[in-house]
């Protein structure tokens with residue numbers, strides 16, 4: 001679990017997602033002209049949409065072109081993942097420059113979770129690429145209606161590391177402020193940038209991941225951003241942005257103090273039919289060190305039973321018997337291999353796990369992990385069998 005050079009050498013991957021017509025192509029078009037795009041490969045749906053002629057240096061093959069910014073642009077028909085594999089093969093054969101960053105544009109109706117999931121599970125891709133950031137475009141005018149109508153657009157905003165509110169020139173202050181509040185509630189940690197015609201520095205979109213290749217270090221605080229969940233300020237343990245009062249759910253009665261004094265749930269009443277009312281984001285903190293066996297058992301149970309509800313999970317764990325913390329990261333049914341960090345980023349040595357979930361609240365997660373940990377403590381470091 002040590003930090004190997006191999007982890008830093010993997011190709012940083014940014015996924016651009018956003019609802020139909022929300023400005024993904026406009027954003028890419030603007031990005032492709034910027035300095036700092038050398039060593040970047042961009043996977044898009046159609047060359048024609050972007051209008052590359054004025055940027056073109058040479059055509060490498062029917063599907064791949066080199067632009068004057070140094071960027072390689074690859075048109076993908078169909079499957080993004082096979083497009084990424086092909087690009088990697090061309091790079092290995094020396095047919096295209098050795099890019100060290102990839103930007104993938106998804107189609108507007110895409111649920112981003114399966115794409116992230118594949119990036120984390122495909123045997124070739126996991127060894128060669130690492131997810132750096134998910135950038136989501138949200139239309140300042142139509143975004144709110146799309147969040148109402150389309151569950152994919154809610155997921156796109158919820159899993160983002162960066163949210164770009166596009167067409168902000170067209171929306172008035174009230175509309176933008178209301179949309180921003182809604183996005184902030186869905187996703188407390190992602191910076192929200194107001195953008196006009198895709199005009200944003202590429203650097204703002206990158207390096208949201210755990211690994212900083214420039215310093216060859218891991219920046220946990222920048223990656224986890226657990227302080228973003230700290231908005232209530234009255235209880236240091238469990239901070240939730242919750243919008244779900246569907247009392248039919250297993251954990252819907254998560255109204256406050258649990259048996260362990262670890263919970264304040266500040267849920268608000270909303271219309272339960274709104275798609276974003278099913279999304280919750282919260283940070284769970286454990287004061288006591290966790291047993292690795294207990295965490296693994298918990299992770300196996302939840303990824304198998306509730307994987308579709310775990311949109312994104314990131315955390316830093318204080319483990320029994322380990323001086324240094326361990327970073328964990330999951331999307332739906334898959335946990336990334338854990339990474340041992342060289343040291344704690346601050347004096348706060350508590351385990352903190354940030355969740356973005358669908359129809360899954362903090363109490364069931366917290367209690368199950370708490371009980372598994374207590375069971376392992378009692379039985380002396382052995383994973384419980386039931």
Ligand SMILES: Nc1nc2c(ncn2[C@@H]2O[C@H](COP(=O)(O)OP(=O)(O)OP(=O)(O)O)[C@@H](O)[C@H]2O)c(=O)[nH]1
Nearest residue numbers: 020021022023024025026108166167168195196197
């Ligand atoms: N006024 C204004 N128009 C914008 C802005 N960004 C995008 N547009 C326009 O919005 C329309 C849709 O933008 P696209 O970039 O094609 O959106 P997209 O997300 O790629 O669309 P799909 O590929 O269909 O999902 C185009 O007509 C753009 O010119 C903006 O910031 N301001």
